[in-house]
Amino acid sequence: MPMNIVENVVRLNGLCAIEEAEALHQALCGMERPIFDLTEAAHLHAAIVQLIMASGGMVRGLPTDLALAACLRDRIASS
Amino acid sequence: MNPLLAQFIPEARDLLEQAGTGMLALEQDATSQNVINDVFRAVHTLKGSSGLFDVAPLTHLAHAAEDLLAEVRAGEIALTSDIVDRLLDSLDLVGRWIDALEAREALPSDAESDMTERVAVLRRWLDHRPAVVGDIAGSRAAASSPASAAPAWLVDLPEADRLNAFMATSGARLLAWSFAPEENCFFRGDDPVAMLRHAPGLLTLRALPREAFPPFETLDPLTCLLRFEVLSDASRETIEEHMRYVADAIDVREIDVRELVIPTGKPAAGPVFHDFARLARQHLEARDRAALDRSVAALLTMIAPESLQASALRWCKAQLQRDGFESPANLERLIAAVETGKLPPYGEMVDKSVESKGEPIAPARDNSEEAATYRKCAHRIAVEQIKALETPADPAIVQGRLESAAAILKKLARTIGGGDGASAVDEAIAILRASGDMQPLRSLAEGWKAGAAKVCKDDPAAPIAADKTAPPATPEAHATEPPAESKAVQRVLRVDQSKIDAIMNLVAELIVAKNGLSYLANRAEKVHGSRAASREIKEQFAVIDRITQGLQVGVMSVRMMPVSQVFQRFPRLVRDIARKLGKKIELVIEGEDTEADKNILESLSDPLIHMVRNSLDHGIETPDERRAAGKSEQGVVHIAARQENDNVVIEVRDDGKGIDPGVVKAKALQLGLLTAAKAEQISDEEAANLVFAPGFSTKTEVSELSGRGVGMDVVRSAVLKAGGEVSLRTKFGAGTSVTLRLPLTMAVTRIVTIECRGRIFGIPMDLVVETVRLHREQVHRIKSAETFVLRDAIIPILRLADAMGLPQAEAETQGDDEAVMVVRLGRDRIGLVVDGFRERMEVIVKPLEGVLEGMPGFSGTALLGDGGVLLILDLQEMLRCR
Numbered sequence: 001m002p003m004n005i006v007e008n009v010v011r012l013n014g015l016c017a018i019e020e021a022e023a024l025h026q027a028l029c030g031m032e033r034p035i036f037d038l039t040e041a042a043h044l045h046a047a048i049v050q051l052i053m054a055s056g057g058m059v060r061g062l063p064t065d066l067a068l069a070a071c072l073r074d075r076i077a078s079s
Numbered sequence: 080m081n082p083l084l085a086q087f088i089p090e091a092r093d094l095l096e097q098a099g100t101g102m103l104a105l106e107q108d109a110t111s112q113n114v115i116n117d118v119f120r121a122v123h124t125l126k127g128s129s130g131l132f133d134v135a136p137l138t139h140l141a142h143a144a145e146d147l148l149a150e151v152r153a154g155e156i157a158l159t160s161d162i163v164d165r166l167l168d169s170l171d172l173v174g175r176w177i178d179a180l181e182a183r184e185a186l187p188s189d190a191e192s193d194m195t196e197r198v199a200v201l202r203r204w205l206d207h208r209p210a211v212v213g214d215i216a217g218s219r220a221a222a223s224s225p226a227s228a229a230p231a232w233l234v235d236l237p238e239a240d241r242l243n244a245f246m247a248t249s250g251a252r253l254l255a256w257s258f259a260p261e262e263n264c265f266f267r268g269d270d271p272v273a274m275l276r277h278a279p280g281l282l283t284l285r286a287l288p289r290e291a292f293p294p295f296e297t298l299d300p301l302t303c304l305l306r307f308e309v310l311s312d313a314s315r316e317t318i319e320e321h322m323r324y325v326a327d328a329i330d331v332r333e334i335d336v337r338e339l340v341i342p343t344g345k346p347a348a349g350p351v352f353h354d355f356a357r358l359a360r361q362h363l364e365a366r367d368r369a370a371l372d373r374s375v376a377a378l379l380t381m382i383a384p385e386s387l388q389a390s391a392l393r394w395c396k397a398q399l400q401r402d403g404f405e406s407p408a409n410l411e412r413l414i415a416a417v418e419t420g421k422l423p424p425y426g427e428m429v430d431k432s433v434e435s436k437g438e439p440i441a442p443a444r445d446n447s448e449e450a451a452t453y454r455k456c457a458h459r460i461a462v463e464q465i466k467a468l469e470t471p472a473d474p475a476i477v478q479g480r481l482e483s484a485a486a487i488l489k490k491l492a493r494t495i496g497g498g499d500g501a502s503a504v505d506e507a508i509a510i511l512r513a514s515g516d517m518q519p520l521r522s523l524a525e526g527w528k529a530g531a532a533k534v535c536k537d538d539p540a541a542p543i544a545a546d547k548t549a550p551p552a553t554p555e556a557h558a559t560e561p562p563a564e565s566k567a568v569q570r571v572l573r574v575d576q577s578k579i580d581a582i583m584n585l586v587a588e589l590i591v592a593k594n595g596l597s598y599l600a601n602r603a604e605k606v607h608g609s610r611a612a613s614r615e616i617k618e619q620f621a622v623i624d625r626i627t628q629g630l631q632v633g634v635m636s637v638r639m640m641p642v643s644q645v646f647q648r649f650p651r652l653v654r655d656i657a658r659k660l661g662k663k664i665e666l667v668i669e670g671e672d673t674e675a676d677k678n679i680l681e682s683l684s685d686p687l688i689h690m691v692r693n694s695l696d697h698g699i700e701t702p703d704e705r706r707a708a709g710k711s712e713q714g715v716v717h718i719a720a721r722q723e724n725d726n727v728v729i730e731v732r733d734d735g736k737g738i739d740p741g742v743v744k745a746k747a748l749q750l751g752l753l754t755a756a757k758a759e760q761i762s763d764e765e766a767a768n769l770v771f772a773p774g775f776s777t778k779t780e781v782s783e784l785s786g787r788g789v790g791m792d793v794v795r796s797a798v799l800k801a802g803g804e805v806s807l808r809t810k811f812g813a814g815t816s817v818t819l820r821l822p823l824t825m826a827v828t829r830i831v832t833i834e835c836r837g838r839i840f841g842i843p844m845d846l847v848v849e850t851v852r853l854h855r856e857q858v859h860r861i862k863s864a865e866t867f868v869l870r871d872a873i874i875p876i877l878r879l880a881d882a883m884g885l886p887q888a889e890a891e892t893q894g895d896d897e898a899v900m901v902v903r904l905g906r907d908r909i910g911l912v913v914d915g916f917r918e919r920m921e922v923i924v925k926p927l928e929g930v931l932e933g934m935p936g937f938s939g940t941a942l943l944g945d946g947g948v949l950l951i952l953d954l955q956e957m958l959r960c961r
Contacts, residue, residue, distance in 0.1 A: 018265055018270070018301070021265075021300040021301060022300050022301070024300070025298065025300040028295065029295065029296050030296075043272075043273065043276075044272060045265075045270050045272065045273070046260070046265070046269075046270050046271040046272040046273075046303060046305060047265055047300055047301060047303070049272050049286055049305070050288075050300070050303065050304060050305050051298075051300055053286065053287075053288065053292070053305075054288070054292040054295055054298050054304075055295055056295070064478045065276060066281075066478070066479055066482050067272075067275055067276040067278075067281055067284050068272065068276060069479060070240075070283060070284040070285065070286075071272060071275075071284060071285070071286035071307075072286070074285075074287075
């Protein structure tokens with residue numbers, strides 16, 4: 001399972017394909033300031049990237065892939 | 080047939096159609112990048128799909144066409160009419176092969192030789208590749224020139240990104256491009272992020288919403304609202320090749336690397352900046368690198384890092400690190416920015432330093448002293464990088480740091496050493512990545528200092544050009560690369576027409592069966608005397624009636640097709656004919672979206688081609704004639720479709736020479752279609768309509784296109800057969816317009832039934848003008864013909880019973896009244912005397928088949944609710960036979 005949610009921490013692992021987008025959207029709806037841990041994410045589909053950006057949440061760990069990290073680095077938690 | 084092949088055939092036809100249409104559009108306007116992309120994609124897809132089957136010649140030919148189109152797309156080859164001719168010709172051949180595939184599941188035996196010949200022709204352009212000439216190419220070049228202007232978003236790119244990209248690239252130019260994927264791209268299986276991850280030469284990447292995201296709850300997770308901004312150290316071609324399936328969505332600009340140098344922030348003020356500028360200029364003058372570095376570093380520690388000056392200083396530092404004193408103008412510009420808080424425009428700098436424009440590093444290479452300085456420099460940078468790598472950091476950042484250090488070191492190695500140096504860096508980095516051992520990297524850097532790295536003097540240009548496109552992505556990234564050709568999600572069903580026809584036949588039977596219910600209701604009341612049962616049946620009937628109507632509408636709408644299906648072949652036809660005849664003709668198509676039943680459209684396509692050919696051949700004059708007549712050289716042919724009530728109306732109009740009524744009359748006299756006396760009487764318009772008479776042709780010589788004397792007659796009979804009508808208006812010298820009027824759908828015909836000698840017949844409702852009852856006295860006899868006067872018009876009378884040769888009924892009612900149905904046949908009205916009018920109904924008219932086929936006077940049969948068969952009269956035919 002590429003998605004693992006504990007309270008408001010969303011951990012995405014491995015290959016996150018478009019199929020996860022709707023589930024992630026559901027899960028994020030109504031979640032207060034979600035925090036994303038993407039350290040283990042090998043790939044995030046553009047739809048997932050978009051959801052992370054749109055959710056207004058923060059990213060705690062960026063994926064190792066540079067390009068992927070670059071897409072989301074604006075959302076990196078400042079702390 | 081192999082189901083895959085069965086699917087390929089219609090798909091291939093669509094693609095050919097698409098490519099053909101696009102090609103014609105391109106001939107008109109070669110600058111349209113969208114169109115050329117469409118054509119390219121169509122041919123590319125065709126080539127790709129054809130590879131699944133044993134049709135090598137087809138694949139080869141498509142490949143050759145694709146290559147040629149790729150060159151056209153890249154602006155390397157101008158698209159001349161000649162090339163279009165050849166490409167169309169090749170597509171036609173492919174079309175014929177597809178037909179053969181459908182018929183025999185194999186290409187014709189001569190396919191191989193046909194292919195070789197055409198491929199040779201197509202390749203000729205590729206090999207010669209003439210210099211880009213001509214209007215088409217000129218306008219293309221003009222259109223693509225703004226592509227080198229730096230995009231506006233460059234300023235908004237974070238400074239760190241620009242700095243990284245600036246440092247990581249060794250060339251003087253790089254690509255700044257944006258990518259705005261289509262909103263529905265996810266449905267096509269596209270993953271923009273994956274595409275970008277594997278984009279060659281990726282330096283930096285930024286994802287941002289195209290516009291502000293909607294509230295999260297209402298966001299559709301499957302709609303792509305993203306836009307990406309990318310800096311790449313790659314050639315335009317590699318990027319365009321990488322993104323070829325989304326070529327419409329990208330905007331690639333080639334920029335000078337110095338355009339990245341944009342200090343951002345709030346300008347600060349103070350005397351310190353002037354002092355710095357003075358000092359810095361002195362150092363610059365003296366080429367004292369160490370002193371300048373010191374000044375920059377010193378000031379950086381003094382001022383607020385978010386100020387514009389700090390940013391300019393950071394750029395200064397980067398510029399020095401990257402190019403040393405190679406870009407004095409740029410350094411001067413940055414110093415001025417620190418001094419004034421404003422970056423002087425880029426142009427001024429260019430004026431001052433023409434010599435430094437272009438390759439910033441190359442000139443230094445010949446000088447061994449300079450080379451030594453470079454190596455020293457490289458060593459310092461390398462040491463800094465190693466230091467950075469040794470600093471403990473968040474694991475998330477380490478990877479990025481490693482990558483960027485690797486990129487910088489590789490560039491350094493190339494600058495001072497050559498390919499060997501770069502591979503040495505690769506090895507060292509690989510070891511570091513695997514074991515965390517920094518030693519190889521360190522000794523490498525030491526080596527640079529000592530000058531151990533080979534200074535590649537014999538071929539100074541090569542290292543820079545080499546391997547520009549190497550992606551800095553991690554090796555494992557390649558493994559996840561998606562298949563280049565991700566199949567679009569098919570949301571359209573391709574259904575064999577026979578299946579739809581089968582459903583329609585069932586619906587037709589249902590309608591007939593439904594009509595049986597109302598018959599049953601009557602029977603229940605009259606024969607069995609049960610009113611209640613009758614009423615219940617009628618209630619049920621109403622329900623079933625509603626459902627069947629819905630069903631009928633549904634099936635009909637499936638069969639409806641836009642007339643563009645028929646129209647789309649005209650641009651090609653007009654182009655070919657115009658070229659053949661040496662005329663200049665513009666084709667204007669209107670109302671392509673108008674819909675009509677597929678069968679109607681199919682029956683229309685041949686008559687329409689006749690009409691268009693006639694317009695081109697007989698209507699539009701040659702450019703000389705047109706000039707003489709005071710018209711513009713280019714003739715215009717309009718093809719317009721529109722819907723009027725239950726009809727689809729198609730008009731073919733030209734602004735040619737029109738029809739000369741005198742010539743038509745003379746010809747009609749000669750052919751015996753007209754008596755001399757009648758020729759005197761008829762109006763010009765009636766004369767013009769004589770062209771519909773069978774065997775009529777005014778052109779004396781039979782041209783290849785029209786004039787075989789079958790033209791308009793064929794048009795008319797085909798249209799009448801489809802239940803439509805055709806009319807012609809012309810103004811001599813000004814043009815002709817032919818209008819076809821056809822029912823939207825043939826499937827269900829509204830008829831009115833009449834009684835004649837105790838038999839029931841059906842007459843299509845469309846023909847009926849009105850019904851009247853006549854007193855016997857009102858019927859006038861003119862010689863042998865009977866007529867009557869209806870509102871000041873004389874209408875001839877036809878007694879249906881006589882016309883059909885029906886026997887006299889035994890007890891004929893000799894009432895005072897005659898039931899007359901006035902029907903319109905073409906342009907005439909005729910009063911049809913019948914014994915009585917019956918009900919109206921909707922029926923499915925089936926053509927006469929088998930032994931009944933070709934029986935004159937009837938257009939078909941329909942099944943009645945009580946199981947009886949109704950004959951539908953073909954009044955046109957009946958009158959003609961009389």
